[in-house]
Amino acid sequence: MSAVVAEFRRNRLSLSYVIVVALLILLVVAGGFLSDRFLTWRNFGNLFQQLVVLGMVSLGQTFVVLLGGIDLAVGSLVSASTVFIAHFLEWRPDLLWLALPLALIAATTIGALNGLLTIVLRVHPLIVTLGMSSIIFGGTLMYNKEPGGSVPRGLADFSYAKLWGIPVTAIVLVAIFALAGLWLQRSRSGRSIYFVGGDREAARLNGLPVSRIVVMAYALSGLCAGLAAIFLTARTGVGDPRIGTALTLQSITPVVVGGTVLAGGRGGVLGTLLGVLLVTMLNNLLNFLNVSSYYQWVIQGLIIIIAVSIHATKRRQ
Amino acid sequence: MVTPVIELSRIEKEYPGVKPLDRVDFAVRSGEIHALLGENGAGKSTLIRVMGGAIRPNGGSMTYLGKPVSWQSPKQARAAGIHVIHQELALFPELSVAENILVDAQPRNGLGLISGRARHARAAEILSQLGVKISTHAKIDELPLADQQMVEIAKALVGEVRLLVLDEPTAVISGHEVDLLFDNMRRLKREGVGIVYVSHRLEEIFEIADRVTILKDGQVAGNGPVGDLTRDEMITKMVGRRLEQIYPPRRKAPASGPDILKVSNLRAGYRVRDVSLSVRPGEVVGIAGMVGSGRTEVAEVIFGKRDLDGGTIEFEGRPFDRRMPREAIRNGLGFLTENRKDEGLFLGLPISANVMAPDLAGVTRRGLIDRRGEREIALEQIRNFAVAAPSPEVKVGNLSGGNQQKVLFGRWSRIARKLLILDEPTRGVDIGAKVEIYRIVRNLAEQGVGILMISSELPEIIGLSDRIFVMSQGHVAGEIDGASATEEAIIDLAVRSVDRRESKAARLEQVA
Ligand SMILES: Nc1ncnc2c1ncn2[C@@H]1O[C@H](COP(=O)(O)OP(=O)(O)OP(=O)(O)O)[C@@H](O)[C@H]1O
Ligand SMILES: [Mg+2]
Numbered sequence: 001m002s003a004v005v006a007e008f009r010r011n012r013l014s015l016s017y018v019i020v021v022a023l024l025i026l027l028v029v030a031g032g033f034l035s036d037r038f039l040t041w042r043n044f045g046n047l048f049q050q051l052v053v054l055g056m057v058s059l060g061q062t063f064v065v066l067l068g069g070i071d072l073a074v075g076s077l078v079s080a081s082t083v084f085i086a087h088f089l090e091w092r093p094d095l096l097w098l099a100l101p102l103a104l105i106a107a108t109t110i111g112a113l114n115g116l117l118t119i120v121l122r123v124h125p126l127i128v129t130l131g132m133s134s135i136i137f138g139g140t141l142m143y144n145k146e147p148g149g150s151v152p153r154g155l156a157d158f159s160y161a162k163l164w165g166i167p168v169t170a171i172v173l174v175a176i177f178a179l180a181g182l183w184l185q186r187s188r189s190g191r192s193i194y195f196v197g198g199d200r201e202a203a204r205l206n207g208l209p210v211s212r213i214v215v216m217a218y219a220l221s222g223l224c225a226g227l228a229a230i231f232l233t234a235r236t237g238v239g240d241p242r243i244g245t246a247l248t249l250q251s252i253t254p255v256v257v258g259g260t261v262l263a264g265g266r267g268g269v270l271g272t273l274l275g276v277l278l279v280t281m282l283n284n285l286l287n288f289l290n291v292s293s294y295y296q297w298v299i300q301g302l303i304i305i306i307a308v309s310i311h312a313t314k315r316r317q
Numbered sequence: 318m319v320t321p322v323i324e325l326s327r328i329e330k331e332y333p334g335v336k337p338l339d340r341v342d343f344a345v346r347s348g349e350i351h352a353l354l355g356e357n358g359a360g361k362s363t364l365i366r367v368m369g370g371a372i373r374p375n376g377g378s379m380t381y382l383g384k385p386v387s388w389q390s391p392k393q394a395r396a397a398g399i400h401v402i403h404q405e406l407a408l409f410p411e412l413s414v415a416e417n418i419l420v421d422a423q424p425r426n427g428l429g430l431i432s433g434r435a436r437h438a439r440a441a442e443i444l445s446q447l448g449v450k451i452s453t454h455a456k457i458d459e460l461p462l463a464d465q466q467m468v469e470i471a472k473a474l475v476g477e478v479r480l481l482v483l484d485e486p487t488a489v490i491s492g493h494e495v496d497l498l499f500d501n502m503r504r505l506k507r508e509g510v511g512i513v514y515v516s517h518r519l520e521e522i523f524e525i526a527d528r529v530t531i532l533k534d535g536q537v538a539g540n541g542p543v544g545d546l547t548r549d550e551m552i553t554k555m556v557g558r559r560l561e562q563i564y565p566p567r568r569k570a571p572a573s574g575p576d577i578l579k580v581s582n583l584r585a586g587y588r589v590r591d592v593s594l595s596v597r598p599g600e601v602v603g604i605a606g607m608v609g610s611g612r613t614e615v616a617e618v619i620f621g622k623r624d625l626d627g628g629t630i631e632f633e634g635r636p637f638d639r640r641m642p643r644e645a646i647r648n649g650l651g652f653l654t655e656n657r658k659d660e661g662l663f664l665g666l667p668i669s670a671n672v673m674a675p676d677l678a679g680v681t682r683r684g685l686i687d688r689r690g691e692r693e694i695a696l697e698q699i700r701n702f703a704v705a706a707p708s709p710e711v712k713v714g715n716l717s718g719g720n721q722q723k724v725l726f727g728r729w730s731r732i733a734r735k736l737l738i739l740d741e742p743t744r745g746v747d748i749g750a751k752v753e754i755y756r757i758v759r760n761l762a763e764q765g766v767g768i769l770m771i772s773s774e775l776p777e778i779i780g781l782s783d784r785i786f787v788m789s790q791g792h793v794a795g796e797i798d799g800a801s802a803t804e805e806a807i808i809d810l811a812v813r814s815v816d817r818r819e820s821k822a823a824r825l826e827q828v829a
Contacts, residue, residue, distance in 0.1 A: 186685040188677040195674055198663040205622060205654065205661055206674040207646035265665045 019310060020258065020274040027281050035288040041165055043284070048170035049159075049235070051280040053078075053228045055173045055273065057244075057251040059180055060111075060224025062272045063217045065255050066184075068197040068264025069125035071221045073114055074251055076136040078244030081107050081229030083140055086149025086239030093152040104226040110136070111222020115215035125218075133248065140241040147240040151233055159234035169231055176227075180269045193217055197264030253300060254279055257307040279303070320383060322347045322480045322511035323368060323399075328377035330363055330535075332715070334707040337363040338374065339535040345480065345511040350502060352522045352543070353515045355532035356555055356747040357719025358705030361515050362404050364532070365484050368513070369401035370394035382479065395421070398479035402486055404515075404718045404745070405658055406469050410458035414451055415440035418471045443471050448497040462656055463490045463608040470498060481505060482513040485718065487521060488745045489655075491608060491773035499525050517719070517747050518774075519548055531555055556749040563752055564780035565759040567800060572600035572783065575634060577767040578736055580619065583628035588614045590791030592628070596736060596767040601758065603782030603799065604771045605807045611791040612771045613655055616738045619769075620652040621645045633735070646675050651733030653725050655740040655771070661725055664714030668706060669695035671713050672728045698727030701757065703750055718745045723754075730757060737761060739770040743777060755781055775804045787811050 031038035057074050064071040081103050088099040110132070117128045161168040184190040192213045195203040204210050228247075233239060254275030260267025279300065286296050321344040330338040337360040345351045353361050366372045367379070370388030379386055381397060388394045391401070408417050418440045440453040449467045457465055466489045473481055481502075487495050502512055502525060514526060522529060523543060530540040531554045539546070539554045546554075553559055576595040583592040588611040596602045604612045617623035619630060621640040630637045632648060645652070654660040663671055672695045673680055680691045695709035702723040706716060713724055722745055729737060739758070743751045758781065762768050772778050778785055782799040787810040795810040 182685075186688075188681055188686065191670070191677060191686060194666060194670070195663060198665050201659070202661050202663055203674075205620075205642050205652065207643040208674070209643060265663070 017259065017271060017274060020271065020278060020307075024274065024278055024281065027278070027285065031281070031285045031288070034285070038285060038288055045162065045165060045167060047280060047284050049167045050284065051276055052167075052169045052173050052231045054247070054250060054254065054280060055177070055276045056224050056228035056231065057247050058254040058272050058276050059177060059269060060221035061251040062180075062255050062258075062260055062267070062269055063193060063224075064125070064221045065252075065260050065262060066193050066197045066264055066267055067214060067217045068200070069118065069214070069217070070129065070252070070262075071111075071114065071218060072126065072129040072248050073110070073133040073136060074221060074225045075244040075246065075248030076133040076140070077107055077110060077222060077225040078229045078232065078247055079241050080136050080140040081226050082233045082236075082243055083144050083149065083239035083241050085229060085233045086151060086237075087144070088149075089151050089155070090149040093150075096152060096155065100230055103229065104223060107226030107229070108219050108223040111225070112215050112219035114222070115218030118218075119211050119214055137241075137245075144239070144241055147238040147243075149239040151237050155234045156237055159231060174273075177269050177273050184268060189213065189216060194265055197266075199265070250279070250300075253304045256304060256311075259311050261311075275307075320347075321345055321380075322382060324380045325364070325368070326378050328364065328367055328374045328379070330360075330367065330372065330374050334711075337535050338367070340377070341532070341535070341537055343530055343537070345513055347479070347509045347511050348506055349527045350506055350512045350514055350525055352526035352529040353513055353532065354519075354522065354529055354551060354555055355538075356705070356749060357723070357745075358717040359532040359555075359747075360535040361532055362484055362717060365401060365403070365482050365513065365515070368394070368480070368482060369399055369403075371401070371403075395476075398477055399482065400473045400476075400478045400480070401482040402469050402473060402484060404484040404488075406465055408457045408465060408469060410456070412457060413453065414444075414455050414457065414460070414468055415453035417457055417468055418443055418453075419475060420472065422475050440471075443474050446474060447471050447501055449494070461609050461613075463494055466490050467494060467497075470501070474501070478505070478510055480511045480513070484515045485517070485745055487516055487518060488718075489741075494608070495521070517745065517751075519551060519748070522551070523548070533557065552748055555747065558749075560749065560752055563755065565756050567781075568599065568762070568783055572597040574598055576631070577633055578619070578769070579631040580615070581629050581631075583615065583618060583630070584626045585614055585618045585623055586626070588791050589618065589625075592788070592791070592793050594786045594793060594796075596769050598735075598765045598767050599762050600783045601762050601768040601770060601781055601799075603778040603785040604769065604788060605773075605775065605778045605785055606788035606794075606811050608773065610788040610811070612788050613740055615788070616652065616740050616769070616771060619645075620650060620738060622652070646732060649733060649735030650738065651675075651729035651736070652738045653729045653740060653742055655744065657721055657725055657744075662713050662721055665712060667710045667712055668699065668704070668716075668724055669709040671724055672698050672709075672731070675728065675732050694731070695727075698724075698731065701730075701753075702727050703753060719747055719750065722746050723750060726754060726757070730761060733761070733766060736767045736769065739768065739772075741772055742770060743772075743774070751777075775807055778802075778807070779804065 037043060057078060060074060061071055084106065085099055085103050089096065114129050114132055117123065118125045159169060163171060184193065192208050195206065195208055196210055196213045200210060232243060254272050256262060257278060258267065258271025258275035260271055282299065283296055286299065324344040326342050328338050328341045341364060343364065353364065355361050367374050370391045370393055415437045419436055437453045444451055444453065447467065447470065451460065451464050451467065457468065466486060470486060486498060506512060516522065526543050528541065529543050529546065531538045531551065533555060549559065574597055577598045578596040580595065581593045583589055592615050606612050614623060618625045621642050621644060624640065663674065669691050673691050677686065680687050680694065692709050699706060699709060704720050704723045706720060713721055716724065743754055746754065758768055770782065779799065779802045785797045785799055785802050785807065787794045787797065787807055789811050797806055
C-alpha cells in the first residue's frame with residue numbers, strides 16, 4: 001500500500017487523480033440519494049467482487065499502454081483461458097494445482113508472443129494484437145462453441161470468500177496493484193517501461209534492453225488476463241468462449257480515465273485502480289436505477305471521451 | 318524616432334516555481350536586427366513564445382504595428398506577419414522538403430487540389446533565394462540537422478513578414494550556412510522587416526545585430542546599440558560576473574600509453590568512406606570538419622548506433638564487435654548526441670530519471686531503486702552543470718534548450734568511465750556554462766577518460782583539443798597538434814582536400 005501512496009505523492013499526475021476521486025465521491029453521494037440500497041455493505045461487497053476481473057485485465061493493459069502499445073487480445077485471451085480452465089477441471093478436478101499454473105503459463109506465453117511479433121515484424125501492436133485476438137477467438141470456438149466445463153467447490157468457494165466482509169479476491173487484487181505500483185516505480189525493469197514508452201530510440205541509446213522490456217510488458221498483460229480468467233471461472237463455474245469479448249475495450253477505459261497517456265511513458269497503476277472503481281461503481285449504480293445496458297454503453301463512451309479531454313487540457317496548461 | 322514593429326511592456330509569465338519573465342520591456346524597430354541575449358533559462362524563448370502567440374503572458378501589454386494586440390494563437394500572429402523560427406525545429410520528419418516549406422501555403426491548381434509540381438517549383442525558388450542546395454523531394458528525416466535548419470529558415474521566406482524572430486538558428490549550422498543566413502537577414506532588414514535574433518555566439522552579435530537586449534533571470538539587465546557595449550560588458554551583464562579564462566590549460570605532456578580507442582579504415586554508408594583515428598586515455602581528441610563530412614556518423618558507428626560496412630574498431634586493444642549501445646555503455650563509453658530532442662532525452666520524464674537512465678543499476682539497492690540516492694545524484698549533477706531548475710523532479714521537456722543540454726552532460730559525464738564521445742557538446746549552451754563544461758571535460762580527461770569531441774566551433778576545438786583530426790567527405794584529411802593548430806590550418810584541410818578530389822573527378826570526366 002505504501003508503494004501506491006508513494007506513487008501518489010510523486011506522480012506528476014496527482015491532480016488528475018484528484019479529479020477521478022472527486023468524481024467517485026460525487027457518484028457515491030448521488031448513489032445514496034438515488035437508491036437506498038446503493039450505500040450498503042452488501043452492495044459494496046458485490047461491487048468489489050465485480051471489480052476484480054476488470055481490475056486485473058486493466059492492470060495488464062496499463063503496462064502495455066505505458067510502453068506506448070496497446071493489447072487488443074486480452075478479451076479473447078480471457079475467454080480462451082476460462083474455457084481451458086473449466087474443461088481441464090471438469091476432466092480432472094483433482095489437478096487444480098496443475099490447471100491454474102498451466103493456464104497462467106499459456107496466457108503469459110501468448111502475451112509474450114504478441115510483444116515479440118511487434119518487434120520482429122515491426123508491425124503496429126494494434127494490428128498484431130487484433131490479429132492475435134481473432135486467432136485466439138476462432139481457435140477457441142473451433143474447440144468449443146457453448147459455455148461448458150465445471151470447477152471444483154474449493155475454487156468456487158474461494159471466489160465468494162470474505163474477510164471482515166470484504167471479498168478476499170478484492171483484497172488480492174489491491175495487493176497485486178500495490179505490488180505492481182512498487183515494481184513500476186522502484187525496480188529497474190519497471191522503470192524501464194517508462195523509458196521505452198517515453199522514447200524508444202532514446203531508451204536504446206541509453207543502453208536499455210528495449211526488446212526484452214517490450215516482450216515483458218506484453219507477457220505481463222497476458223499473465224493478468226490469465227489471472228482474470230481464474231477469477232472469472234471461479235465465479236461463473238464455466239468456461240465461456242465469449243465471456244471476455246467486451247473486456248478488450250472495457251480494459252482501456254480505466255487506464256485512460258486514470259490518466260495514463262496512450263502515447264506511453266506517463267501514468268501509473270493507481271490511476272487505473274481509481275478508473276476501475278469509477279467505471280464499476282457507475283455501472284453498479286445504473287443497474288440499481290434499472291437503466292438499460294444500452295444506455296450504460298453510451299454513458300461509458302461519454303466518460304472515456306470526457307475524462308481524456310480533461311486530462312489533455314490539464315496537461316496543456 | 319522610428320515607430321517600433323512590436324513593443325512589449327511589462328510582460329510577465331509565471332510557471333509553478335519559476336518566473337521566466339518579470340516585467341520585461343522590449344521593442345523592435347522596423348529595419349533593425351535586435352539581438353536577445355541571456356543565460357540558459359533567462360527567458361529568451363519564453364519572450365519569443367509570447368510575441369509569436371504560442372503562450373499568453375500573465376501580465377503586461379503588447380502593441381504590434383501601432384495597435385494593441387493580444388494573440389489568441391500562433392496562427393493569428395502568423396497571419397499578422399510575425400514569423401517565428403523556434404529553438405526546437407518544427408518540421409514534419411516524414412514529409413518532403415517542399416511540403417514542409419509550403420506547409421501554410423500549399424499551391425493549388427485549377428481544381429482546387431494541391432499541385433505537386435507547383436509546390437516543388439515554388440519551394441525550389443525559395444531555397445535558391447536562400448542560397449542553399451537541398452532537393453525539394455528529400456524527406457526531412459533523411460537530411461542532416463543543418464539542412465533541416467535551413468528548411469526551417471526557408472519557411473520564413475514564404476509569406477509576407479513584418480517581424481522575423483529567430484531563436485538560436487545558428488546552434489546547428491556553421492560556416493557557409495551562417496553566411497547565407499546573415500545575407501538573407503540583411504536583405505530582409507533592408508526591406509524594413511524587424512528581426513529578433515537569439516544566439517549564444519557573441520561574435521555573431523557583433524557581426525549582424527544593431528541593438529541588443531540582455532535578459533537575466535527574467536528581467537531586462539541592459540539594452541542599447543551593439544556598439545555601446547564591449548564583449549566583456551555583455552558577458553558580465555548576462556552572467557552576473559566576469560569570466561577570466563575560457564579554456565582550461567591543456568595537458569602538459571602528450572598522452573602516453575596504449576590507445577583506448579583505435580579506429581582503422583572505417584566505412585559506413587555513403588558518408589563514412591575511410592576513417593582511421595585513435596584516442597589515448599586522458600586525451601581530448603577533436604574532430605573538425607564541415608557539416609556533412611561524416612563526423613557524426615563516425616561517432617554513431619563507434620557507439621554501436623549505426624552499422625559499419627568495413628574497417629575495425631578496437632577498444633582497449635580488443636576488437637569491439639558486439640555492436641550495440643548497450644554493450645558500449647557497459648564497457649564505459651558514453652555518447653552525447655548532437656540532436657538532444659530526438660536522440661537521448663526523455664522529454665516527458667523528470668531530470669533525475671534522465672540522468673540515471675543508462676545507470677539504473679548504479680542506484681539499485683537490494684533490487685529496488687533507491688529514490689534518495691537517485692535524487693542526490695541528480696541534485697549533484699544539477700549543481701555541477703548549473704542547470705536552471707527548481708528541483709530534480711522537473712520534467713526535462715519544461716527546461717530551456719541549453720539546460721536540456723546540461724542534463725545530458727550530467728548523465729554522460731557520470732557514465733563514461735573510459736571514453737566519452739561528444740557531438741557538438743556546447744550547442745545552445747550559454748557562455749558561463751560553456752566555461753564550466755570545458756573545465757569538466759578537462760577534469761574527466763585528467764582522471765584518465767579519453768574524450769572524442771566533434772564540434773563545428775573552431776575556437777572550441779582548438780582551445781580544448783590535444784590532437785585534432787580534420788574530416789572531409791568521409792575521409793580523415795589530416796591530423797593537427799592541438800597546441801599549434803590555427804583556424805586557417807583546419808579550414809584549409811577541410812576544404813582543400815575536397816577541391817583536390819573534385820578536381821581529380823573533373824579530370825577523370827575530361828578524360829572520359
Ligand atoms: N512550460 C513550462 N513549464 C515550466 N517551466 C517552464 C516552461 N517553459 C519554460 N519554463 C522555464 O522558464 C525558464 C525560461 O526558459 P526559456 O526557454 O525562456 O529560456 P531561454 O532563455 O530561452 O534559455 P536557452 O538559452 O537555454 O534556450 C526556464 O527556467 C524554464 O525551465
Ligand atoms: Mg531558448
